[in-house]
Amino acid sequence: MKGRRGLTKEDEKLQTFYDTKNISQYINNNKQEFQEKLLSEAVNVATNIESILKEGNIDLLKNAQKLVLYVVQDRNEELIAFANEEGIAWAKYSLTVAFKLEWVHAIRRTLWYFIKQFDQINKNVNFADNFFELEQKVNDGIDEFLNSFFISYSHYKDELILSQRKLVEHLSVPIIPVSQTVAVLPLIGTFDAYRMDIIQEKVLTDIAKLRILTLIIDLSGISEMDEVTIAHFQNVLIGITLMGAKSVITGLRPELVRQMVHLGINLTRYTETKATLQQTLNDYLS
Template sequence: MEKLYKDEITSYIVGDREDFYSKLLNEADEVASKINEILQKGNIDLLKNAEKLVQFVVENREAALIAFARQEGIAWAEHSLTLQFKLEWVHAIRRTIWHYLKDYDKEENAYLSLSEFRILIYQMEKQINDSLDQFLNSFFISYSEYKDELINSQRKTVEHLSVPIIPLSAHVAVLPLIGIIDVYRIYTIEEKVLTDISMLKIRTLILDLSGITDMDMEVIHHFQKVLEGISLMGCKAVITGLRPELVRKMIQLGVTFDDKAETKGTLQQTLPEYYKPERS
């Protein structure tokens, strides 16, 4: 019986599509002017999606509601649509639902002194508000997760570009490192170095550290492990450009790279030893 009531209420709200759209747009002035823009930019039909949301909310279809919210969150994040509009739109849908429920209640009470429909409507109040809040919560989580994944992916791409392994010959390559190497970046360096040694068949890798401004203790220790990994890949590591401040820090920590790599002065001094241009 309760399901029949809810189906009837859903039909009452969205049965007359034009009337539903009109009332909804009146409740969301700012979003109303953006409907076509959002449709063109993100291929998102706000009015049709509002119908779907009303159905899921009124009929208390939790699984469908959450799936729909996550789908919407990804779509809005993917096209960088304004969250303020989404929030206003859902609140407008909330107000529109309650507008219809009040009218529905009045019509039923015109011929029933104690309407089961009215009791059901009051019982639905908490469920409808909870469902809409759950939709917003799932939407924002999905939106945030997509944005976080996008940022991490972009950061990883940038970090990989900042680890340029440059082949000098068939088996010799140079890796010039610049800037600050933090914990995140040293893992990127490790991944890129070991992958490229395998892919490019590198036998000698020259790591130029002249552009490194700082390395903390944890990074220095991990850099040693990177050198060990290079050796395990059957590749020789050559370090150039160690700066005085970095050498002093290594001395204070009792750390050395000598047993894991050959150290040279500058990259310019070292290149002629490993790079022999072919004569035409």
């Protein structure tokens, strides 16, 4: 169908795009049209733009424009740095990754739509002759962004989980002062080398901070340790000695004693052992 001045509807649509020989400038000049097309391509994200801006202070439309310009201008280092920033921001505010994936795919489709419009307006520049080179540049650039984004996102999440686990482990190592120089450390549950490292860090720090001279370590809540964990536990006892303090182990269960005997491990070189925590407290607090 013909419209005004004998133009088809498609012709009229093309007239809304500025005629420019530079894709970056072309996209900048048609910023409003770009955003409208992008929003129509990412319906689910479009309805959440305001909440994402509010929760994470992330302007999706502004950032989409930035990403597209980095891609078409071959600004790879800036693109990767931007992807890393985005990954951290989305991880920090626990934003939905599915929205990000949908949004970036919508950006890809929108960019190709604008490249097509650009090519139709500027046919005299033989833009399509370099299609395969352009295809590689555009798709590789967006794939590079996605790859860097997810690596950054995952790394931040892993670091957050590790720090939270470390905090929980610190809280699960309660060193309880029972006098000015004596403290008790009850150990409960299962242990691995990682948790033993946390215990060692906590013990050495608190010995210095609380001026502990005797640390009573109650193992009545532990039935077994593997060989590696026992070796780490020995290091904890050695560390206590090097700090100028004394350790006393109480509550060794038969299963754990048999395990140590089987492995040929003798903890009495580094510590004193007593049958029960109550007995030990009576001895040191009387």
